Amino acid sequence: MTGHASWQTGRALRGAAAALTITATLAACGALPPFPTLPTAAPSDIAARDLVPSAPVAPSIAPSDAAALSPDGFGAVQRMAVRIRNVGCGRISTGSGFAIDDHTLITNRHVVADAASLQVSTYDGRDLDVATASTAALADLAVVRTKDALPSAPQLGDADPVAGDHVTVVGYPEGGALTVTEGRVLGPTSDPLHENLGEVLLTDAPVEPGSSGSAALDEAGRVVGVVYAKTDDERSLLVPVSTLRMLLTDTGAFTPVTPCS
Numbered sequence: 001m002t003g004h005a006s007w008q009t010g011r012a013l014r015g016a017a018a019a020l021t022i023t024a025t026l027a028a029c030g031a032l033p034p035f036p037t038l039p040t041a042a043p044s045d046i047a048a049r050d051l052v053p054s055a056p057v058a059p060s061i062a063p064s065d066a067a068a069l070s071p072d073g074f075g076a077v078q079r080m081a082v083r084i085r086n087v088g089c090g091r092i093s094t095g096s097g098f099a100i101d102d103h104t105l106i107t108n109r110h111v112v113a114d115a116a117s118l119q120v121s122t123y124d125g126r127d128l129d130v131a132t133a134s135t136a137a138l139a140d141l142a143v144v145r146t147k148d149a150l151p152s153a154p155q156l157g158d159a160d161p162v163a164g165d166h167v168t169v170v171g172y173p174e175g176g177a178l179t180v181t182e183g184r185v186l187g188p189t190s191d192p193l194h195e196n197l198g199e200v201l202l203t204d205a206p207v208e209p210g211s212s213g214s215a216a217l218d219e220a221g222r223v224v225g226v227v228y229a230k231t232d233d234e235r236s237l238l239v240p241v242s243t244l245r246m247l248l249t250d251t252g253a254f255t256p257v258t259p260c261s
Contacts, residue, residue, distance in 0.1 A: 077221050078123055078180070079152035083172040084111060084144075084213065085119040089260035094175030097144065098215040098223065099153040105144040106244065107213030108228045109135040112142045114260040120144065122151055123178055134254035136247050139197050139239050140228040142213075143254055154215065157222040160201065160240040163187040169205045169227055169236070171214025181206045186235065193229060193237075201225050201238040211236075 080099045084107060085092065097107035097120070105120065112118055112133045120128045129147040136142065161167060165185045173179050183205030191197040205216065207227050216225035216238050225238030247253045 076152045077154060077168075077170055077217060078178055080150070080154050081123060081170045081172070081178060081215065082128070082150070083121050083175060083178075083210075085121075085175065086112060086115045087117045087119065088114050089116055094172065094210045095212045096171030096173075096210060096214040096227075098170070098213075099150040100156065100223075100248075101153050102149050103131075103146050105146065105150070106215075106226060107142050107144060108226065109140045109142045110228075111213045112144065112257050115257060116260050118144070120146065124151075133257040135257060136253050137255070138194070138253065139243050139247065140194060141226060141239055141244060141247060142257070143248075154217065155222045156245060157218055157224040157241045160242050161185045161218060161224045165224075166219050167203055167205055167216045167224065167238075168219075169207060169211065169214050169216050171207075171211045171227065173208030174210045176210070183236070188240075189237075191237075192231075197239075197243070199240075200228075201240050202231070203236050203238060204234075205236050206234075207236040 082097045082099070082105060084095045084097050086095070093111075095107060095111035097105040097111070100106055112135060115133070118130050118133060120130055122128065126148075128150070131145045131147045133142060133144045163185055167183055167185055169181045169183070171179065183203045186202045186204060188199040189202045191200045203216070203225075207214065207230055211227050212229070214227040215223045216227060218224045223244075224241045226241075226244060227236055228239055229237040231237065
């Protein structure tokens with residue numbers, strides 16, 4: 001982990017309870033710009049459990065255009081990922097997130113819930129000041145607005161991936177180094193944690209504690225899902241990009257995070 005001491009992981013997802021969290025500093029602020037304007041756009045039943053460590057996979061995204069690299073060699077899809085540390089009341093936990101514009105991050109609801117403060121850091125170890133954090137009731141999603149500009153933002157995909165499509169997950173498992181894993185979409189499945197959400201996506205891309213909130217990207221580098229959990233048989237669950245797009249067009253779908261006390 002660049003520039004950070006090792007972090008404790010938070011309480012685990014148990015059954016229907018989600019508890020991995022990311023960090024960003026909650027602070028009072030003035031009015032923020034509106035949400036970004038978005039372009040118009042079955043496996044058998046499974047049981048979800050906590051995110052448990054799996055073998056790390058070496059980064060594999062290598063932009064073909066050298067101009068896409070930052071001076072330290074990171075590509076655009078890696079620069080968009082952030083590490084989040086949730087300092088709660090009596091606990092500290094970590095997660096991941098990704099930019100969708102210069103001042104907006106997407107992560108999981110359970111990553112930012114019950115935080116006394118949230119701390120966000122970038123691929124090069126910079127700490128970003130956070131303005132607001134809000135969560136969705138329908139899906140395990142959260143929006144974090146930063147005061148400081150984010151290094152890079154990917155595009156959102158126009159449609160959900162289908163069975164057989166390749167996905168790449170970029171995040172900070174266990175609050176450590178930026179990690180890239182790859183896999184395939186296995187198909188849609190009923191959400192085992194949020195029965196009102198409906199279908200989510202099942203993949204075989206490896207994820208670990210702290211991967212919650214990571215972006216799942218298609219082969220063109222567009223976001224097609226958000227990692228939020230893992231199954232008993234070592235598969236990962238994604239909130240599909242169609243759900244993310246739907247919620248981002250309805251700002252009333254998100255409510256401010258209530259700090260723990």
